[in-house]
Amino acid sequence: MEVKESILLSGNPSCQGCPHSLGLRALGLALDDPVVIIPAGCSTIVAGIHPKATINAPVLHVPFASAPAVASGIASAFRREGKKKQIVVWMGDGGADIGFATISGAAVRNEDIIVIVSDNEAYMNTGIQSSGTTFWKAKTTTSPTGKSEERKDLAAIMLMHRVPYVATASVGYLPDFINKLEKAKKIRGFRFIQLHSPCPPGWRFDSSKTVEIARMAVKCGAWILWEFDGKLSFSPASRPYKDKMKRTGLTEYLRAQGRFKGIDDSDIETIEKNIDMQWKFLEAFENF
Amino acid sequence: MEVKESILLSGNPSCQGCPHSLGLRALGLALDDPVVIIPAGCSTIVAGIHPKATINAPVLHVPFASAPAVASGIASAFRREGKKKQIVVWMGDGGADIGFATISGAAVRNEDIIVIVSDNEAYMNTGIQSSGTTFWKAKTTTSPTGKSEERKDLAAIMLMHRVPYVATASVGYLPDFINKLEKAKKIRGFRFIQLHSPCPPGWRFDSSKTVEIARMAVKCGAWILWEFDGKLSFSPASRPYKDKMKRTGLTEYLRAQGRFKGIDDSDIETIEKNIDMQWKFLEAFENF
């Protein structure tokens, strides 16, 4: 493995074991010249406390719902100068709720930007409230007895926007995420990656387990790594789990997290069914 | 055909041959007790000029991006009273641009409302500007030489929201639209219908041709009628055109509209390819 500096500097205000930090580090390893647009969210804090900044690249903080639009403007400006930098929107799943029209608008315009949703399945910066992507039955401060709705499948919805590149990734599989970024950076137009980002305080697990939990999600099939670049394919880490028999540890995955405390077997069965559905759905696409 | 009064009263300010009027009439024929929420758009005008109102039902005008959220609040209020009326959001494709986060949010919450996007493929009320759903190559005042991006596939995107009911419809096939509304009204939760609404001044065709143009769109396969209520199926009017050979008149469909003036054969070929893709995509779903 080539050891190089990333853009994320040590001593920043992220929590111990923060998934956004993992993702931002990988981002810096994959892209040479990123310009990063960050709407409100934990990453706002991770990005540093004035007068010091965490990220060694141009970074612009922007209002919560605005990031892909601001990025569109920057893309226009860069185009007029022939500037070739990668314009990256780094946002949370909450940003994708309030800003969904903005993401969708930029996608429909096929703006030349990369939008990454670092998805920790809740509004963490404001203290763990339910978002669209919050897992069914997960306890948050606005769903104290567990969320009653299914999670929103952001990546699939973006796929239907018919943009040139859509992928899922996970902080448990950084080389895969880096690969995807490297592929994405060679494509022009709107690129979207949903990065699965288990959060220790938000999901209630020990800070040492961020990577482990992320991997459990993939192994039990609850988080599926795939990529669309004209054609949909499952990523190597997820490929084995097309075979349902190979998926393992759903119960362990759920029980390892405080947010699922009290979940019962019939709930787990329901979740399993939904997971099967999701695989079937993606397979239908794979063959399309 | 049973002749009854609809909710749309004569002598309202819609243009001659207005598709929204057709849609609203059908709405009134299908639902017994609708409550209609209308964000900014041509329908704002169609709804009447104070102190007279066009629609013989409770109607609430609301800000452009807010309709599904306002409807959510009304649904909560009705639920507390045990009131059983159908809450219908009647919006344009422009409302679905600026308000896409709002639609998506209500869908994710599975709110007990029907959202109908009467899609005339542009911002008509403000004078024919491009929207997300504007057809590729269509001339609008903000795309004077033809729109450069593909149209946004709203219904497919809503399908990915995994809500209980999603359908497309057309003002050229009102009995089909009425059927769908009748089916939708029996389902609880979030229901979405994208209604194809050719607009005489906006698309530049004679006011007598609204229905004709709408039917041409279906016959050439450019607009596909389908329905998802747990399972996706093609609607009777579109079913024949699964067979590509049966699709007819794409060139005629396009040339009948002033907005496509100057479109050339290679453009039409591209459009045909995209139409084929769309059918393939929906067929993949049909079998899923």
Next chain:
Amino acid sequence: MSVVEECLISKPSKGSAGKTGLWRTYKPVIKENVCNACMLCWLYCPEGAISKRGEKVEIDYEYCKGCGICSSVCAKKAIEMVLEA
């Protein structure tokens, strides 16, 4: 009625845009002998200006805007569009 109601609440009534029959350039005229009262024109009239009185199909010329859709959807070609005087 309070000022709020007076200014914010509009009541359903025909002709909120006035007598829209005035907008017409062409006037739809039903050939009674050809019409079979299938009511397709009624269904597709965006104005709701067509109705059935007994077995007779009628057009409300006070409000019919003359769009011509009725004529175009009538399978029997029973509606003719006539230039207004």
Next chain:
Amino acid sequence: MSVVEECLISKPSKGSAGKTGLWRTYKPVIKENVCNACMLCWLYCPEGAISKRGEKVEIDYEYCKGCGICSSVCAKKAIEMVLEA
């Protein structure tokens, strides 16, 4: 520097949250003899606190927050988490 720049522009530098090494409860300690310098821990350290000096893998204790991810991802089990004094 203008007031605008002074107040709005932050410069990249380590320790924007101070010496975050102070946050630790447990301290990661590398067993040099077990470590094979695969650098997995470097890749997955969310702080970027791990580096390679020559063939040696080093942890920057000034900033390492003690999350324990390095220890958990090390296939060789070469990192032990030790309670801070």
Next chain:
Amino acid sequence: MSGRTIMTGNQAVAEAVRLARTEVVAAYPITPQTVIVEKLAEMVDSGLLDAEFIRVESEHSALAAVYGSAVAGKRSFTATSSHGLLYMYEMIWWVANARVPLVMVVVTRTIGPPWNIHTDHTDLLTMRDSGWIIAMAENVQEAFDLTINGFRISEEVSLPYTAGMDAFQLSHTSEVVDLLEQQYVDEFLPERRQSYVFGEEAFTVGCIGPNEYTARLRKDTFEALKNTEKVVDKVSREYEEITGRNCGLLEEYRLDDAEYAVVMMGAWSGDAKDAIDELRKESLPIGLLKLRYIRPMPYKKIQKLLDGKQVLVLDRDCSMGAGGILGVEVKNCVEATNIIAGIGGIDVGVDDFIKMFRVFSEGKLEVEKNGVYWWPPEIYDKGMR
């Protein structure tokens, strides 16, 4: 829960909303308002509050949703702060023009950039033209009281009501609060009233039409808001009878015999009172006029109370290119000096006020007419790095 306890401002507001038997809550989280939302979600989830909680996807939708429930006749509540308030700004105007009663709490917070979560009253004051009734709490008790008063007043005059409370200084600070028993709240809050209810009758709300209708409606709103002065007087007297606590338009503190009068609002008024007590010990004749309501702005009362005094208006907010917002408004009816302080959450305490008031009374704050004085001068003098 009733009797004396300690609570944060956010908790107290949630408690007030519960006691008011609110039926629909929709809100979107934003620091430092979040706890209100969480508490209410919890109360609804646990059945402690028999209401619907709508987990909307933005503030625009939060106010839109409670607009929907309120216009359909249900007592409704939301809360927000800063960027959330700005994001729902279109809806703010809409609900006021639609004359729909509902209550919103605004936890006042600085507007970015830079991102800053601390108190500053500018966000709340962006609402001042729109037709909302606007109150501002000095402490947790007032946050609780005003929220309850809010439902009553809002429904009586058919206008939306907001109560502001300072970020952290009230929202997150635990203070002594005297709660109310349900039965008293029930007595104080009659059945919901509103000028029209949507959903049953076939009518349309908000059609375009001749301009005269808009104009008439605006004047009616203007008058309804002016009339709210009297309603606040009446309602706060009633509330005082029940609780012994007055939540009227204004609070006078040692103002009667004062030669110098300070005008301000919000949590730091408490610090100013302590400072005034100190200065009174030195026989400086200074007093305070605390604005508990900014809309309606009780000009006449203010003018009467300040007549003949040297007036200092303290703003924790700013209208760029004009002055402090309260400064501009108060100068409408009396001559005054204006200080902008505590901007961006800067801590301003008793010692600061003592200094300020002293300098002011010594006539050394003489700034250009319509200019303002920025406090504390030190931090503006030189660079900070």
Next chain:
Amino acid sequence: MSGRTIMTGNQAVAEAVRLARTEVVAAYPITPQTVIVEKLAEMVDSGLLDAEFIRVESEHSALAAVYGSAVAGKRSFTATSSHGLLYMYEMIWWVANARVPLVMVVVTRTIGPPWNIHTDHTDLLTMRDSGWIIAMAENVQEAFDLTINGFRISEEVSLPYTAGMDAFQLSHTSEVVDLLEQQYVDEFLPERRQSYVFGEEAFTVGCIGPNEYTARLRKDTFEALKNTEKVVDKVSREYEEITGRNCGLLEEYRLDDAEYAVVMMGAWSGDAKDAIDELRKESLPIGLLKLRYIRPMPYKKIQKLLDGKQVLVLDRDCSMGAGGILGVEVKNCVEATNIIAGIGGIDVGVDDFIKMFRVFSEGKLEVEKNGVYWWPPEIYDKGMR
């Protein structure tokens, strides 16, 4: 295109944006601003304007997009109106606090409900606290001139700039305009300047941090905006040298020897001038002070010009529960009577002004201090149905 022609306000603005060699335009349609957007889209499409046009999906995104292009160093433009302005309100504050120069035209329009597309200045004035430079055109020529001036001034002081123009009365009315040749505009508009450019250097804009930084930045903005008075003076003199047309902060019309002074802004000022000419014929000593800029608010100049006169402030806007917005502001520095008229687009013409001014000069408009007078009284007196 240059020389004298006739154009609507919307067309003239688009022309000014073209002449300024704007590089990025992002805007969202709303009546009555739409034509600006359409014209610019057409110019870009046809190559007449070498710029990028971003077809955003909302106003929030429109201002966000030009924020992006402007912060990255490009001359950028957007336009909006009413609900569009309210929908982008969060971004309005953001770009001002970020000190990014750009120009936006606001076609002033009534806020709903009821839906109403006619003029009313309240929308524009909701921006008055935020740090934007705010101008208001009287006629199509001024809309053209102010747009060009806007780029110059905005870039010189690193603050965003907006010019308002009345819905329909200017936006859709064709009037005589003297256009400028490109070379003069090029001379008048130097290379773009701004306080920092984003995109190349590794730094972060807008991090949270100690409150002092926020406070310092706010004071700096306040001062930059105050300083804009001088910049407007200077720039408008330069512009006058080139064009013979002055676009300074204020315009005096027969004010010198007037005993009665009217203060107002926008398209109806022209009608007021005609009315003044009529009344002067009757030897009523009345004059007009037209505000061409509302931010910075040139209090001192206003005070000096109005000193000793009987002042009438005319508002086509309203701050509910307080008064007309200009009324409140002007009363900050002089005593004045305040009329709110033309609300919701109500037509107010020469005859109305003659009546108003006469009644005023006869002392019959005496309203309660801080109260306002609603014009025309007829429409408020009784029901309308």
Next chain:
Amino acid sequence: MLREIVILSFGGQGGVTAARILALAAVMDGKYAQAIPQFGAERRGSLVKSYLRLSDEPIRRHSSIKKADVVSIFAERILNIVDIKNMLKDEGFTIVNAESGGDFCINASKIALNLNLVSAGWPIVNTAMAGAMANTLGIRKESVVKAIKDTFSGKVAEVNATAAEIAYEEVYECQ
């Protein structure tokens, strides 16, 4: 001297365009002018009001015209549905697209039909009416023609210019 003109037409007849053409023509004559469309949503076929002001001095007012010096009526039918008197000054005059019924008359429809200026069944009378109005308002024929050619292009410009020229000549006093 300021002259205030109201044009009454049906949406789609081009009343606003006529006002703009006349304003432009007046400017070409060295005058000041202002053309104001009806404010609001205008639908094809609905009754539309447009305003035109002409003056030797800069025009400052922007309000609508309540009492006009001239009212121009683009369709004879309008005479039956609008109370023209009410919007005309005592000394004002009307000009109508009809054989009679106004102070000045012109059969603009016929001119349009003859030149095949038709859209969706309707004769497009705006340029003919502009020509006729120009004459009664003292605007030079060359200016109207030029204004029309600046407004339209190619063949359309030619035909419309011809319509205006014919009407300019043919307009006559009725009573």
Next chain:
Amino acid sequence: MLREIVILSFGGQGGVTAARILALAAVMDGKYAQAIPQFGAERRGSLVKSYLRLSDEPIRRHSSIKKADVVSIFAERILNIVDIKNMLKDEGFTIVNAESGGDFCINASKIALNLNLVSAGWPIVNTAMAGAMANTLGIRKESVVKAIKDTFSGKVAEVNATAAEIAYEEVYECQ
């Protein structure tokens, strides 16, 4: 009399909770009290300041405490990284979770560990510290215990109450 107390702790140690418990206890004693958390983003492990005010009269001020009557330090390490003097009034005193180094000392960590009050490797010292502080601040032991039981529930409440009781008794003057 108004007394102003600053609590210094690491995020996760529960400094804010301690302040709230003491405030509640003081109210139970018939006093007035106010507990203010550090304003801003608090991360596990980072240094956190909380404020506590106690008084016989209603407390009106809401600003932070710059010079405290009492500074309470939840971890010995903090002594090395913070200049305590600077935030303490001349006549003020400190109370430290340590065997020495403050005016008052208490080994709260030991008490917590003994009671198995541990989370993520850390002893949870807030209730023990609350107990110790209560004593030095003149708050009744019963009130702290009750305040703790009002704050937590079940077994957790019991153990924490015990911690407070022990610390209440064990706190001692150091120097």
